[in-house]
Amino acid sequence: MKKGILYTLISVFVFAVASCSDYLQEENKVDIDKNGFLNDAAQVETVLYGVYQTTTAAPMYGWYQSFYFGIGTDCEYINDNGIDTWRTVPANAYPTTQSEIQDAWRYLYIGVYRANDFLERVSAKYDSYTEEEKPLITVYMAEARALRGLFYFELIRRFGHIPLITTTAMSYSDPREMVQEDPAKVYEFIEADLKYAAETLPWATDDTYRKDNSFRFSKGAAMGLLAKVYATWAGWPVKDTSKWELAAKTAGELIMSGKHDLLDDFEDLWKNTCNGKWDPTESLIEISFYSPTYKGSSDPSGRIGKWNGVLTSSIAGTRGRCAAQVKVTYSFIMDWRAEDGVGVDKKGTKEEDDDEYFPNGTKPSGLFDKRRDLSIANYKYDHTLLDDPKEPILLTAEYTNGEYDPIKSMHSDLDPEKKVSAKQSYTPAKWDIEKYQNTSYLLNEDMSNVNWYVLRYADVLLLYAEALNEWKGGPTNEAYAAVNKVRRRAYGNPDNTLDCDLRIGLDQDNFREAVRKERKYELAFEGHRRLDLVRWDMYYETIQQTYNDMVDLYPQARYIIQKYTVKGKHELMPIPQREMDLCTKFEQNPGWK
Incomplete structure (x- = not known):
């Protein structure tokens, strides 16, 4: 809008x-x-x-x-x-x-x-x-x-x-x-x-009708939402499984159009939404908030990044606080770390987990999911502890002679025996206002002008893979291609794409679980998980x-x-x-x- x-x-x-x-x-x-x-x-x-x-x-x-x-x-x-x-x-x-x-x-x-x-x-x-x-x-x-x-x-x-x-x-x-x-x-x-x-409606990039179609419905937005409607219709409680075919065909038509795509860099999504930048490449439905100063006026504003962002101290005349009421479950953190072999698994052991969904049953050394550290904040911003108000401080921080020691803190973050209670304070990082926003307008303690993605193209790709698997009774080549496209960006578009692609030969049940896991990681904290679990x-x-x-x-x-x-x-x-x-x-x- x-x-x-x-x-x-x-x-x-x-x-x-x-x-x-x-x-x-x-x-x-x-x-x-x-x-x-x-x-x-x-x-x-x-x-x-x-x-x-x-x-x-x-x-x-x-x-x-x-x-x-x-x-x-x-x-x-x-x-x-x-x-x-x-x-x-x-x-x-x-x-x-x-x-x-x-x-x-x-x-x-x-x-x-x-x-x-x-x-x-x-x-x-x-x-x-x-x-x-x-x-x-x-x-x-x-x-x-x-x-x-x-x-x-x-x-x-x-x-x-x-x-x-x-x-x-x-x-x-x-x-x-x-x-x-x-x-x-x-x-x-x-x-x-x-x-x-x-x-x-016209495609967002082909629109000759509207002078400005920023943050407004387009053909791709309507098609993507319709595919999601079909997938939900097919699930609990209605369970009309005939709709899986329509979900697959609708999502497939959108994908085959070539009018939308993933952004090359996952982080650009959050730079855009924190700054109100409209990019219809991946953003299909996005709610736009204005509120450049928000001092109790009727300007549209939300709580995005204030409640579900990174804990941030308030500095009078410079920035409002971010209360960071939404926390990340410690088990989710450990599961994701274990999958990338970063220090520990969720049981606290220091051995890497084999991932049955990688081509050879084990994730290649040095390959890691870049989404994890862009999605989960193990840090906060507190100007009372450091002179630089924009320098992140690990929530598992350790101090040497009373001074913050980033090296020790980094290791304590990976050590399952250190400050486990602090790890319950990890927060979503996608809406890190202090990191991403290029303005100094967010003086209000509760409200922000950070946008919200209702539907991204990545969601459609994963719905397409899911729907094909359910409709066909097992994964097709197109289903693999859709989920692998999301995974390749997640792992930094490696030259050897086979390293992060799903293992060929998964049956319907295993492919279903792989796609559900991918939705969990790709769309973490974006309002989809609970509704997914319900359907x-x-x-x-x-x-x-x-x-x-x-x-x-x-x-x-x-x-x-x-x-x-x-x-x-x-x-x-x-x-x-x-x-x-x-x-x-x-x-x-x-x-x-």
Whole structure:
């Protein structure tokens, strides 16, 4: 979305709020007559930005839908024994009345309402637009349908059993008469929206319609999201396995187009997102935040990098703190280190693990996954300990005569006997604001203008490999090529690519596990892991195994989510209690009654 227009939009246009409780019935608060405003393509685009702006709210990708709802897997968690305030949701200790759950539901339906309202009003006036404007306005309508598909996708995969509101009139129905739709029907609606968008929108690099398509839906974005929808549809709880074929064919069409690719350097992804740089090569769907100064204004801003970044001290007038509330599970760190033969495996031994997925059953000496140290921060920034506020300090730091000793600290980081408790404080490193950001604007203690990737091309490659394996009953050459493309970048594009390619001859089960492992490493902390575990129907078991692994490594390990997670319950969020009270025909999700 275009930042320059986006943050001023609220003062131009206000849409009605919509969902299936009392806010459905709110009076439509419109400052100006919508029909009188939508007179040309420029005005239509301005209103379209209002639909996009929904994505930047805290209950959307500003906080909840990006990383907050994803905390609590075998990769990340909240390192605390308590379940008060903001810790309640990451611990799976929340009730049906939890405000964050209610707000997420509400804002997703606000997005649906805004998309419905936009589409209805523009459709009604379509014949009044000039012939020169109609192709452009058609593109805008396709964007709105893609956004509506995204909003419904978040609703169906998080809440499972939801009402399908396809018109603004339905938003004002009597709540007592509202019903939940068959999830398959919701998926069909999402499919129709995204197929229309994919057929109508231009490729990002071929766009001659929009003057600026930065951070906006394109053909590739719609196709990539549709492939992800099919893969989710094929998994738990709907389990329509016929959709694996459609997932493979849709992802394959996108890949064969040649319109998108991986960036050469994995680190460039994080340099871009921390600086709001639009590069559609790999970024398919990206939420853009503006907020150059953020002093309590209404500029779109999020918590990306502040909550899920590297621990950073606050310096008055120079930088705001990064609280780094999201921690990396120690077992995940040790698994990844062991795979690269860096010092220890997760049991604390100093022997390299053989990796059955490498060509010869063992990773070649000197070859290592460059993503690991770009994804996990074993350091912090603290200007009270070092004169240079930008110099990282290892969390397992050791001191000689009271002075920080980086050599000793480096070795203590690799020693399983040293400062294990400190290693529970490792954080995601992808959104290292201090390292990557080229501005000095982030003075606020809580908010940032760091962007969020909803969908990357790497995700599509791995979905393609996964879908082919499931559809064909085993891996194909194309499936191998897709996952190996991701692995080759991870290992630095080595000249001898066979060194890091998956071993030929894996059966369906082993290839499935290899792709799942690759998704875990490539997409770590990007909001996909929990949803992946749910669609693979292994969320509860993974939580329990992670707890066992953590305690094996460190008996005092804090992983409180294990205590509260219930099988058959926490795979889905509850229908908010407010909705249950008002919409009397609704049925609550299993385990939440």
